[in-house]
Amino acid sequence: MHQTTAAPAIVATGLRKRFGDVVALDGLDLTVPEGSVLGLLGPNGAGKTTAVSILTTLLEPDEGSATIAGADLRTQPGEVRRRIGLSGQFAAVDEVLTGRENLVMIGRLYRLGRTRSKQRAAELLERFDLSDAGDRPVKTYSGGMRRRLDLAGALVAEPPVLFLDEPTTGLDPRSRIELWGVIRELVSRGATLLLTTQYLEEADQLADDIVVIDHGRAIASGTADQLKAQVGGERIELVVADAARLDDAHQVLAAHATGDIEVQVPARALQAPIDGGVDVLTDVLQELRHRQIEISDVGIRRPTLDDVFLTLTGHVAEEPDDDAQRTDRAEVTA
Amino acid sequence: MSQTAIEPTTAGGAGGRISWRDTLSDIGVIAHRNVIKITRVPEVLVFVLLSPIMFVLLFAYVFGNSIDIPGTTYREFLIAGIFAQTVLFGATFTGAGIAEDMQKGIIDRFKSLPMSRSAVLAGRTASDVIYNVLSVAIMALTGLAVGWRIRGSILEAVGGFALLLLFAYAISWVMAWVALLVPSVEVINNASFMVIFPLTFVANTFVPAEDLPGPLQTFAEWNPVSAVTQAARELFGNIPPGTPEPTAWSLQNPVLYTLIWVVITVAVFAPLSVSRYQRSSTR
Numbered sequence: 001m002h003q004t005t006a007a008p009a010i011v012a013t014g015l016r017k018r019f020g021d022v023v024a025l026d027g028l029d030l031t032v033p034e035g036s037v038l039g040l041l042g043p044n045g046a047g048k049t050t051a052v053s054i055l056t057t058l059l060e061p062d063e064g065s066a067t068i069a070g071a072d073l074r075t076q077p078g079e080v081r082r083r084i085g086l087s088g089q090f091a092a093v094d095e096v097l098t099g100r101e102n103l104v105m106i107g108r109l110y111r112l113g114r115t116r117s118k119q120r121a122a123e124l125l126e127r128f129d130l131s132d133a134g135d136r137p138v139k140t141y142s143g144g145m146r147r148r149l150d151l152a153g154a155l156v157a158e159p160p161v162l163f164l165d166e167p168t169t170g171l172d173p174r175s176r177i178e179l180w181g182v183i184r185e186l187v188s189r190g191a192t193l194l195l196t197t198q199y200l201e202e203a204d205q206l207a208d209d210i211v212v213i214d215h216g217r218a219i220a221s222g223t224a225d226q227l228k229a230q231v232g233g234e235r236i237e238l239v240v241a242d243a244a245r246l247d248d249a250h251q252v253l254a255a256h257a258t259g260d261i262e263v264q265v266p267a268r269a270l271q272a273p274i275d276g277g278v279d280v281l282t283d284v285l286q287e288l289r290h291r292q293i294e295i296s297d298v299g300i301r302r303p304t305l306d307d308v309f310l311t312l313t314g315h316v317a318e319e320p321d322d323d324a325q326r327t328d329r330a331e332v333t334a
Numbered sequence: 335m336s337q338t339a340i341e342p343t344t345a346g347g348a349g350g351r352i353s354w355r356d357t358l359s360d361i362g363v364i365a366h367r368n369v370i371k372i373t374r375v376p377e378v379l380v381f382v383l384l385s386p387i388m389f390v391l392l393f394a395y396v397f398g399n400s401i402d403i404p405g406t407t408y409r410e411f412l413i414a415g416i417f418a419q420t421v422l423f424g425a426t427f428t429g430a431g432i433a434e435d436m437q438k439g440i441i442d443r444f445k446s447l448p449m450s451r452s453a454v455l456a457g458r459t460a461s462d463v464i465y466n467v468l469s470v471a472i473m474a475l476t477g478l479a480v481g482w483r484i485r486g487s488i489l490e491a492v493g494g495f496a497l498l499l500l501f502a503y504a505i506s507w508v509m510a511w512v513a514l515l516v517p518s519v520e521v522i523n524n525a526s527f528m529v530i531f532p533l534t535f536v537a538n539t540f541v542p543a544e545d546l547p548g549p550l551q552t553f554a555e556w557n558p559v560s561a562v563t564q565a566a567r568e569l570f571g572n573i574p575p576g577t578p579e580p581t582a583w584s585l586q587n588p589v590l591y592t593l594i595w596v597v598i599t600v601a602v603f604a605p606l607s608v609s610r611y612q613r614s615s616t617r
């Protein structure tokens with residue numbers, strides 16, 4: 001927070017880490033400008049958690065260097081820890097202590113002092129909807145409640161740089177949207193955030209920049225829009241009611257298409273890349289009506305991050321699942 | 335009890351060094367957390383309190399009459415040995431506690447905080463002394479009930495108890511290191527039994543060391559468990575006049591030998607554990 005505004009809050013260059021035969025990180029570079037959100041997107045085993053562990057001083061990289069909020073990871077790990085908050089992939093809370101005791105303990109270890117720690121704990125319990133459960137041992141909490149408590153733990157000292165590893169995995173949709181609200185609020189107050197996620201929608205919603213990683217390497221980066229553009233722009237999709245009119249519909253679309261039209265005969269469906277959105281769609285619809293071509297479905301399809309993901313990594317983003325993860329990794333390293 | 339907090343030189347790096355005051359405060363926070371946990375898991379506490387009673391009664395009544403120690407009753411001879419064995423078992427809680435913290439992932443949280451790198455371990459070994467204070471107190475009361483008596487001065491007896499606790503404290507650091515190497519509660523518990531039984535039986539805890547055959551006798555004489563037991567016997571005044579002087583230096587100077595052993599153990603295993611802690615990864 002004390003640096004000039006131009007300096008990025010997180011800079012990592014050439015991070016490399018191997019575990020035995022597995023190369024978890026293979027020369028990863030990251031830059032996160034102060035006050036922005038970087039979404040680190042990647043399939044199971046891509047190296048997201050390893051990257052977070054290294055940047056939060058839990059693991060030492062084999063190679064590479066990084067600066068967090070102006071502090072060098074290798075030479076000033078203590079300073080780094082003072083300036084960061086971490087919520088790891090698996091909730092790191094004490095089950096026997098109550099939620100409040102957990103937060104007070106973290107506050108005291110950040111050296112906020114007794115009074116301030118208690119005050120922060122109360123504020124955060126309130127904010128994360130845990131006030132009622134605050135004085136119960138954590139082992140009575142549901143998975144989502146633990147997750148929220150763990151996130152609260154990362155915010156105790158209001159650190160300028162936050163690392164959240166799959167923060168909404170295991171949350172119900174309501175909690176997830178609430179949490180997005182909390183994250184946006186933090187960022188609006190100037191926090192810098194590195195967020196890993198399996199949910200493409202989440203990266204789309206929250207991240208200013210997205211880095212897609214696979215096999216420990218960045219394979220694409222940019223804003224959500226830039227990434228989508230990389231996969232291709234918008235398309236019109238239409239389904240004709242009568243298969244006999246497919247060719248006529250093709251003619252209509254051809255006048256507006258910016259590229260090849262895809263025809264799926266059995267589905268009576270046509271897909272055409274366009275440029276111009278709803279206006280083009282309106283024109284197409286008018287012409288179809290004019291020629292009395294009946295259609296049963298029509299729409300504009302914009303590429304989602306799912307498409308980006310699929311195109312870039314060659315596989316669909318999976319829901320986090322430990323077993324699947326292991327087999328997936330075995331194949332990757334074979 | 336004074337804490338031996340070791341601040342590794344790599345801890346904070348330039349400008350990031352953690353002061354002794356902050357380190358002590360961190361140790362306090364961690365120890366406080368562990369104490370809360372002791373009170374919330376009464377099962378462990380019940381075990382800690384019942385097993386010394388069981389041991390004292392078992393040995394006093396099962397073996398108490400069958401083994402003959404010249405000049406004293408076996409019970410009186412035995413009590414210090416049971417004290418030593420029990421605090422040794424108490425020290426293994428440190429290993430189980432750390433292994434559990436590693437398994438549950440809370441260590442990752444601690445490692446990401448700007449706290450002293452040694453506080454998690456120093457706080458743990460310090461708070462585990464409480465288990466042993468409790469079990470020593472219970473054992474002493476049970477011992478008194480079955481006829482054991484302190485025949486020296488109270489001050490010496492207090493010294494005897496302190497020495498037992500110090501000894502256990504040193505063992506705690508060994509257990510901490512083991513737990514960081516093999517972070518599994520089950521493995522730690524089984525391994526502890528395999529180490530503690532030979533250590534407490536090939537010693538002068540239950541029979542005089544002189545009664546053991548050749549090499550075992552030498553092992554028993556230099557076994558620190560023998561020294562701390564011998565020291566406790568002396569300090570409790572449980573060695574009757576006319577008992578022949580032990581031949582090994584370690585048993586002739588049991589207090590000194592125990593203290594040397596405690597200092598060396600902590601000096602070796604505390605830094606080893608702290609550096610292991612820093613490199614440990616919970617996954």
Ligand SMILES: Nc1ncnc2c1ncn2[C@@H]1O[C@H](COP(=O)(O)OP(=O)(O)OP(=O)(O)O)[C@@H](O)[C@H]1O
Nearest residue numbers: 019022024043044045046047048049050325329617
């Ligand atoms: N401690 C470890 N020991 C051995 N291999 C490891 C270790 N940690 C990670 N790996 C391996 O490194 C690779 C990257 O793992 P990482 O946990 O960083 O992936 P991830 O992107 O977080 O995956 P996920 O989405 O499943 O959480 C994997 O192949 C994994 O098996």
Ligand SMILES: [Mg+2]
Nearest residue numbers: 048049050089
């Ligand atoms: Mg992960």
